[in-house]
Amino acid sequence: MKYPEILGIDEVLSQLDTFDAIIDARSPCEFALDHLPGAINAPVLDDEQRIRVGTMYKQTGSFEAKKTGAALVAKNIAHHIETLWIDNPREWRPLIYCWRGGNRSGAMAHILAKIGWPVVQLEGGYKAFRQQVNTALEQAPALRFKVICGTTGSGKSRLLEVLASQGAQVLDLERLAAHRGSVLGHLPNAPQPSQKAFETLVWDVLRRFDPARPVFVESESKKVGNLRVPAALMDTMRAADCITLSLSVPNRVRLLMEDYEHFLVSPDTLNGQLAHLTQLHGREQIAQWQALSQAGQMPQLVEQLLVQHYDPAYLRSIDRNFTQYAQAGALALDDIDAASFAAAAQWLIANHSGA
Numbered sequence: 001m002k003y004p005e006i007l008g009i010d011e012v013l014s015q016l017d018t019f020d021a022i023i024d025a026r027s028p029c030e031f032a033l034d035h036l037p038g039a040i041n042a043p044v045l046d047d048e049q050r051i052r053v054g055t056m057y058k059q060t061g062s063f064e065a066k067k068t069g070a071a072l073v074a075k076n077i078a079h080h081i082e083t084l085w086i087d088n089p090r091e092w093r094p095l096i097y098c099w100r101g102g103n104r105s106g107a108m109a110h111i112l113a114k115i116g117w118p119v120v121q122l123e124g125g126y127k128a129f130r131q132q133v134n135t136a137l138e139q140a141p142a143l144r145f146k147v148i149c150g151t152t153g154s155g156k157s158r159l160l161e162v163l164a165s166q167g168a169q170v171l172d173l174e175r176l177a178a179h180r181g182s183v184l185g186h187l188p189n190a191p192q193p194s195q196k197a198f199e200t201l202v203w204d205v206l207r208r209f210d211p212a213r214p215v216f217v218e219s220e221s222k223k224v225g226n227l228r229v230p231a232a233l234m235d236t237m238r239a240a241d242c243i244t245l246s247l248s249v250p251n252r253v254r255l256l257m258e259d260y261e262h263f264l265v266s267p268d269t270l271n272g273q274l275a276h277l278t279q280l281h282g283r284e285q286i287a288q289w290q291a292l293s294q295a296g297q298m299p300q301l302v303e304q305l306l307v308q309h310y311d312p313a314y315l316r317s318i319d320r321n322f323t324q325y326a327q328a329g330a331l332a333l334d335d336i337d338a339a340s341f342a343a344a345a346q347w348l349i350a351n352h353s354g355a
Contacts, residue, residue: 004120022039023042025096025097026098029044034126035200036200038095042084043109049076053069059083090116092117094120100127103183133199140236144215152306153252158341171206175204176202177225179192195228212308237322247336267296281309282307
């Protein structure tokens with residue numbers, strides 16, 4: 001076999017999990033927007049260098065730009081070899097890609113192949129991968145979803161976590177989106193991924209599911225924070241069987257106090273988020289809620305938000321959006337302790353694994 005071996009996207013995806021490393025040779029900014037699952041960033045040109053060489057192409061000409069670019073690329077690849085891969089054995093088999101599978105990945109693949117490693121270069125680069133993800137997500141997934149419905153604070157996300165820990169197949173869109181799916185759902189110190197990165201994460205999870213087994217998912221809306229759920233996936237979820245999870249209001253308040261603990265130490269941040277509800281509830285109501293927040297009366301505030309905002313919104317939308325909701329099975333939680341969620345997960349797995 002002659003290396004680097006250049007493979008198309010279909011061949012690469014069929015063996016994606018077998019590579020010893022997946023190396024993204026693009027700049028850090030490109031990598032941050034999206035990348036292949038499991039990839040590391042080893043740029044042959046960093047962001048500043050890429051701009052510098054690109055400017056030279058336009059202002060000075062390709063020959064001068066290529067000389068400067070080649071020197072930078074050689075130094076960067078040498079640095080990566082010395083700091084990342086110098087101890088790897090001869091059998092180490094990396095996949096390398098860049099934007100279109102051209103000069104940047106080609107330069108790295110050529111040097112690593114000359115060392116003796118069985119290098120694979122992705123033909124068409126990230127662009128080909130992105131087209132593949134788009135095509136896959138435009139199609140309805142051939143999966144049996146079990147949609148866990150329930151009002152805000154009823155424990156849907158916690159139940160998904162426990163189901164996953166017990167071996168069930170779970171699509172946790174809020175975890176992938178780094179958002180809890182409501183106006184207060186932003187996670188501290190955890191920015192949401194880009195739309196493209198979110199779609200890649202969804203695609204990567206979906207491709208690993210066994211179609212013979214059910215997939216548990218929460219009754220999400222079309223957007224999770226700032227991110228859009230792929231339309232074909234959303235349509236499939238909304239036509240799927242539902243399970244209604246219920247929990248008493250006092251326990252819902254307890255659960256939300258635990259999950260949104262970061263707001264307890266930052267009432268100003270919470271009040272900023274509450275201001276987004278002004279159009280729905282009016283200035284006077286928002287001012288009352290903000291006063292409760294400033295006074296540290298969080299249980300009262302949470303209960304009022306549940307009863308006056310979240311529950312009415314949920315009841316207005318759930319029947320309309322999830323067509324099987326009227327036939328949903330019921331699952332009641334008595335408490336929010338670990339044992340209650342473990343028992344609920346075991347019951348779901350035992351009673352909803354059939355067709």
